[in-house]
Amino acid sequence: MNIMSSEHRAKKLINAPEDIISEAIAGMVGAHPDMLRLEGNTGRAVVALDGPRDGKVGVVVGGGSGHEPAFAGYVGRGLADAAAVGNVFASPSPEQILDATRAVDGGAGVVYLYGNYTGDVMNFDMAAEEAATLGIECRSVAVADDIASAPKGREGERRGIAGDFFVFKIAGAAAEAGRDLAGVEAAAQHALASTRSMGVALTPCSMPQTGKPNFEIGDDEMEIGMGLHGEPGMRRGDMASADEVVDELMAPILDEMAFRPGDEVAVLVNGLGATGLLELYILHRRVAAILAEKGVKIHYSWVGEYATSLEMAGASITLMKLDTDLRKLLDMPCRTPALTVGTLQDAPRQARSTVSARPVAETAREESRSRELATDGPITPALFRTMMVAAGERISTEADRLSALDGVIGDGDHGVTMDIGWKAVRDALAQSPEDETIETSCKRMAKAFLDAVGASSGPLYATAFLRAGTAVKDRLNLDAASMAAWIEAACEGVRERGRAAPGDKTMVDAWVPAVEEARGAVTGGADVLGCLDAACEGAERGMNATRDIESKRGRSSKLGARSVGHIDPGAASTVVILTAMRDTAREALA
Structure with missing residues (x-):
C-alpha cells in the first residue's frame, strides 16, 4: 500500500476537529x-436511562468513535447499560471507562465488552484495576470475530469487527434476564465462540482531523479482509461482482463453522459507511442462497450499517451459529437508538443506590520529603518542562506525517492521537x-496524556512517564547519568505496559537502542547533551531498522509480510520526542 500523494481532502460536515x-x-x-x-466528569460515558439498577450486572461497551452506531448506539434497556466513547479510532481512556463503570454499578459486578485491539485491551484492563480498588468487580470479553486477522487455532489474536453486534446483544440480554456476573x-x-466475520473494502476512509484518505486503492481494486479502522486486509484483488465477493467472504466462514443441514444462524450484512442498502440487499440475497444450499436456516437477518468505518465503502458479513440459549437471548427485547427487538414491558422501578462519581483527581502535588534532592546537573525542573513542551510542539508539527506513516500499516490516526495527548501534556x-x-511533573504528564487519549498510546506513555519520574525521584536536577536513567525507565514502562520486545516493530524498537546508546555514552564520560545526542542516534537507527521488520504486535501484525518496507509510526514519534528534547536542551545550555 502506498501513501496517497494526492492533495484531495474529504468533505465532512464538522465544525472544529x-x-x-x-x-x-x-x-x-x-x-x-x-x-x-451523559454521566461523569469526562463527558464520554453515555448511559441508559432505564438500564442500570441494583442487583443487576452492569454491561459497559466501548471503543473509538467513527464506527457509529457502535458503540453508544447500543446503549439502552436490554442491551448495554453504558458506553465509553473514545476519540476517532482510539480506545476510551481508563477514566472515561470508569465514569461508565460507576454509572452502571449495581453491586453485582460489571462486564466490559470491546474489540480485541491493543489500545482497548490496555485501557479496559487499567480501568478494571482501578475499579477493583473501588470495590467493583469487572470481567472483560474482547470480541475477536474477524477470520481475516489470524488463522484458525489463533482465534484469540483476531480483531473485532461487526461481531460486536451479536456479542453485545447476547450479553445485554443475559444481564437483563438476571444472570450473575459469571453467567453474563x-x-x-x-x-x-459462535460468531465469525469477513469484510471487504472498496474505498479508503479519512480521518476528520486530516481529511486525507488513510490509504490508496485503485478504482478497479478491492481489499479482502479489511479491518474496521481501515487496516489492510488479507489481499488486494481486482474488483469483482457482488456474488463473487460474497462467495469469497463466506468460504472461510463456512469452513470454520462447519454447518450441518438443520443448523440455524443469525445473519448480519453490515455496511462500512458508504455502501447503500441497495448493494447490501444484493449481498444478503447471495448469503441466503449459499446457506439454503447447505440446508442452514436463517433465524433472523439484519441488513444495514451497524459497525462502520467512517465513510469507507464496503461491507462485512457476520454469522452467529445459534443454539437454544443463544436464540432465546437474541430474541429477548431491547430498545436502543440503533437496535430495537420486540416490545419491552415497563421498566422495573427498583431503588438504586446513588453512585457518587469520584471527583476529578486533583492536580499532582509536591510530596513532602525528609531527604535532600540532588541538585547537581544542568537539567533543572523548569528546563525539563520546557523540553517536554517542545516535544509536544514538535509532535504537533509532525502529526500529519506520523498519521500518514500509520495509514500505510495501521488506521492512520497515530499523529492525531499523539498530538491530542501531547497537547494535554502541554496544557x-x-x-x-x-x-x-x-x-x-512526570505524574502530571501521565495523567494528562492518559485522560486525553486512551488508545494504545495513552497507557503506554502514561506508564512511561510514571516509571521515568520514579527513576529520578531523588533528583531535583538531572545530570547525564540520571538523564539516561529517565530514558531507560521510560523505555521499561513502554515495554511493561505493551508487552512488546525488540523486533516486534513497535516504538520499543526505537526506545531500546536509545537506552543502549545513552548508557554507553554516559559510561564513556559524556555530559547530558552527549547522552541525549546518543539517545537520538540510537532511536533513529532503531526506527530505520523497523522498515525491514515484519510486524508482530498491534493492528499492523495482521498484515504479516505486507508490513515489511514501512517504518513503524510509534518508532518515528519516539525519534521526534527525543530529538525535540535534545534540541531544546542544547539551545538552553549552549
Whole structure:
C-alpha cells in the first residue's frame, strides 16, 4: 500500500476537529432523551436511562468513535447499560471507562465488552484495576470475530469487527434476564465462540482531523479482509461482482463453522459507511442462497450499517451459529437508538443506590520529603518542562506525517492521537508551580496524556512517564547519568505496559537502542547533551531498522509480510520526542 500523494481532502460536515466527539455525543443524547443520558466528569460515558439498577450486572461497551452506531448506539434497556466513547479510532481512556463503570454499578459486578485491539485491551484492563480498588468487580470479553486477522487455532489474536453486534446483544440480554456476573461473561464468550466475520473494502476512509484518505486503492481494486479502522486486509484483488465477493467472504466462514443441514444462524450484512442498502440487499440475497444450499436456516437477518468505518465503502458479513440459549437471548427485547427487538414491558422501578462519581483527581502535588534532592546537573525542573513542551510542539508539527506513516500499516490516526495527548501534556505543564519537581511533573504528564487519549498510546506513555519520574525521584536536577536513567525507565514502562520486545516493530524498537546508546555514552564520560545526542542516534537507527521488520504486535501484525518496507509510526514519534528534547536542551545550555 502506498501513501496517497494526492492533495484531495474529504468533505465532512464538522465544525472544529477538536470538538467533533463532544458535539456528536451532545447531538446523540439530545436526539434520544428518552433513552440516553451523559454521566461523569469526562463527558464520554453515555448511559441508559432505564438500564442500570441494583442487583443487576452492569454491561459497559466501548471503543473509538467513527464506527457509529457502535458503540453508544447500543446503549439502552436490554442491551448495554453504558458506553465509553473514545476519540476517532482510539480506545476510551481508563477514566472515561470508569465514569461508565460507576454509572452502571449495581453491586453485582460489571462486564466490559470491546474489540480485541491493543489500545482497548490496555485501557479496559487499567480501568478494571482501578475499579477493583473501588470495590467493583469487572470481567472483560474482547470480541475477536474477524477470520481475516489470524488463522484458525489463533482465534484469540483476531480483531473485532461487526461481531460486536451479536456479542453485545447476547450479553445485554443475559444481564437483563438476571444472570450473575459469571453467567453474563459466559454468555458473551459463548456468543463470541459462535460468531465469525469477513469484510471487504472498496474505498479508503479519512480521518476528520486530516481529511486525507488513510490509504490508496485503485478504482478497479478491492481489499479482502479489511479491518474496521481501515487496516489492510488479507489481499488486494481486482474488483469483482457482488456474488463473487460474497462467495469469497463466506468460504472461510463456512469452513470454520462447519454447518450441518438443520443448523440455524443469525445473519448480519453490515455496511462500512458508504455502501447503500441497495448493494447490501444484493449481498444478503447471495448469503441466503449459499446457506439454503447447505440446508442452514436463517433465524433472523439484519441488513444495514451497524459497525462502520467512517465513510469507507464496503461491507462485512457476520454469522452467529445459534443454539437454544443463544436464540432465546437474541430474541429477548431491547430498545436502543440503533437496535430495537420486540416490545419491552415497563421498566422495573427498583431503588438504586446513588453512585457518587469520584471527583476529578486533583492536580499532582509536591510530596513532602525528609531527604535532600540532588541538585547537581544542568537539567533543572523548569528546563525539563520546557523540553517536554517542545516535544509536544514538535509532535504537533509532525502529526500529519506520523498519521500518514500509520495509514500505510495501521488506521492512520497515530499523529492525531499523539498530538491530542501531547497537547494535554502541554496544557497540564502550564499549570505547574515553579518549584514542582521533575518526578511530580512526570505524574502530571501521565495523567494528562492518559485522560486525553486512551488508545494504545495513552497507557503506554502514561506508564512511561510514571516509571521515568520514579527513576529520578531523588533528583531535583538531572545530570547525564540520571538523564539516561529517565530514558531507560521510560523505555521499561513502554515495554511493561505493551508487552512488546525488540523486533516486534513497535516504538520499543526505537526506545531500546536509545537506552543502549545513552548508557554507553554516559559510561564513556559524556555530559547530558552527549547522552541525549546518543539517545537520538540510537532511536533513529532503531526506527530505520523497523522498515525491514515484519510486524508482530498491534493492528499492523495482521498484515504479516505486507508490513515489511514501512517504518513503524510509534518508532518515528519516539525519534521526534527525543530529538525535540535534545534540541531544546542544547539551545538552553549552549
